[in-house]
Amino acid sequence: MTRTDLKKPTQKKSRNYKAGLAQLNFKIEFDWSHEEARKLYETSIHKIEKNTILYQDCISGMKNLPEESVDLIIADPPFGINFSGKGSQYNRNSILVEDGYVEIKEDYDKFTEKWIQCLPRIMKKTASAYIFSGWTNLNDLLNAINKTDLKLVNHIIWKYQFGVFTKRKFVSSHYHILFLVKNEKKYFFNKYEYYPEDVWIIPRRYLPGQRKNGTKLPEDVVNKCINFSSKPGDLIFDPFMGNATTAICAKGLYRHYYGFEINQTMKEIHQNYINNIKVGQFFRPLKEYLPSKEELLKKYPHLKKYVNEIKKYSGKKTRLDRYFE
Numbered sequence: 529m530t531r532t533d534l535k536k537p538t539q540k541k542s543r544n545y546k547a548g549l550a551q552l553n554f555k556i557e558f559d560w561s562h563e564e565a566r567k568l569y570e571t572s573i574h575k576i577e578k579n580t581i582l583y584q585d586c587i588s589g590m591k592n593l594p595e596e597s598v599d600l601i602i603a604d605p606p607f608g609i610n611f612s613g614k615g616s617q618y619n620r621n622s623i624l625v626e627d628g629y630v631e632i633k634e635d636y637d638k639f640t641e642k643w644i645q646c647l648p649r650i651m652k653k654t655a656s657a658y659i660f661s662g663w664t665n666l667n668d669l670l671n672a673i674n675k676t677d678l679k680l681v682n683h684i685i686w687k688y689q690f691g692v693f694t695k696r697k698f699v700s701s702h703y704h705i706l707f708l709v710k711n712e713k714k715y716f717f718n719k720y721e722y723y724p725e726d727v728w729i730i731p732r733r734y735l736p737g738q739r740k741n742g743t744k745l746p747e748d749v750v751n752k753c754i755n756f757s758s759k760p761g762d763l764i765f766d767p768f769m770g771n772a773t774t775a776i777c778a779k780g781l782y783r784h785y786y787g788f789e790i791n792q793t794m795k796e797i798h799q800n801y802i803n804n805i806k807v808g809q810f811f812r813p814l815k816e817y818l819p820s821k822e823e824l825l826k827k828y829p830h831l832k833k834y835v836n837e838i839k840k841y842s843g844k845k846t847r848l849d850r851y852f853e
């Protein structure tokens with residue numbers, strides 16, 4: 529190699545590149561006002577009874593659902609470690625934790641295969657699934673997924689702020705979320721962040737004084753899955769309702785829900801939780817999640833001279849029809 533070789537630039541720098549400009553121009557493909565979202569919620573038609581939770585085993589239950597009937601699946605299966613959520617390390621008043629959190633009695637890998645196998649048939653071509661797992665069950669989940677035609681699009685890490693105290697190992701403070709689709713070319717994905725990363729830092733909430741099932745996902749995590757992967761009026765399915773977080777979030781975001789929970793004692797608690805939520809109460813047009821023009825200009829002051837060129841958000845929906853097959 530000669531000295532001149534070393535001096536040659538390997539890549540030409542683009543003169544037009546301006547840090548932050550693309551973000552300033554970023555537009556969300558699909559967005560809805562409250563009125564539009566409510567109308568879709570009220571007029572959407574589904575193959576299965578909307579807004580229903582059946583208190584039975586999800587594996588036999590899913591076999592009775594019609595083909596291609598759900599738009600999105602959120603699944604947070606039982607852990608398989610005889611978890612009751614009552615141990616002192618969880619720092620909870622055990623009277624408030626319901627007895628009926630149902631653990632699985634067979635081998636975890638066989639149970640996982642059985643319920644995962646039921647998913648592709650009930651998913652529409654445009655549908656996605658978000659499956660939650662601690663690291664100890666991840667192997668069984670990935671093996672079960674590999675035996676189906678589902679495609680793994682992202683392996684998301686959800687980082688939360690506290691884990692169970694340990695003495696001789698690291699505190700586990702993350703969860704895995706597998707983002708799967710039925711059809712890589714057709715799945716619905718509404719990118720409403722400019723740079724959506726696969727590490728989500730979202731705290732768990734303490735729920736002092738509330739009756740609850742052994743575990744509960746934060747609504748912010750479930751809302752994020754719903755906002756990225758469904759439209760108002762869609763049907764969100766959860767095979768393991770637990771504390772009905774999916775139902776609560778779906779109703780709060782103008783979506784419908786359907787699901788199973790084997791623990792009969794949760795029925796009354798679910799009804800209270802869900803009745804307390806108003807249709808659309810969590811909904812915001814997605815443009816409101818973006819940083820404001822002022823915030824971006826503070827971060828990228830050199831963009832001030834471009835600001836007049838920025839096209840205003842039009843709220844116009846494009847190419848949406850292909851998702852209403």
Ligand SMILES: C[S@@+](CC[C@H](N)C(=O)[O-])C[C@H]1O[C@@H](n2cnc3c(N)ncnc32)[C@H](O)[C@@H]1O
Nearest residue numbers: 585586604629630744745768770771773789790
């Ligand atoms: C990890 S929790 C779900 C928590 C839920 N995502 C939430 O945010 O509240 C798992 C739930 O699955 C239920 N379960 C266990 N086996 C089941 C089965 N075969 N069919 C339906 N539900 C089941 C358990 O009783 C428990 O409530």
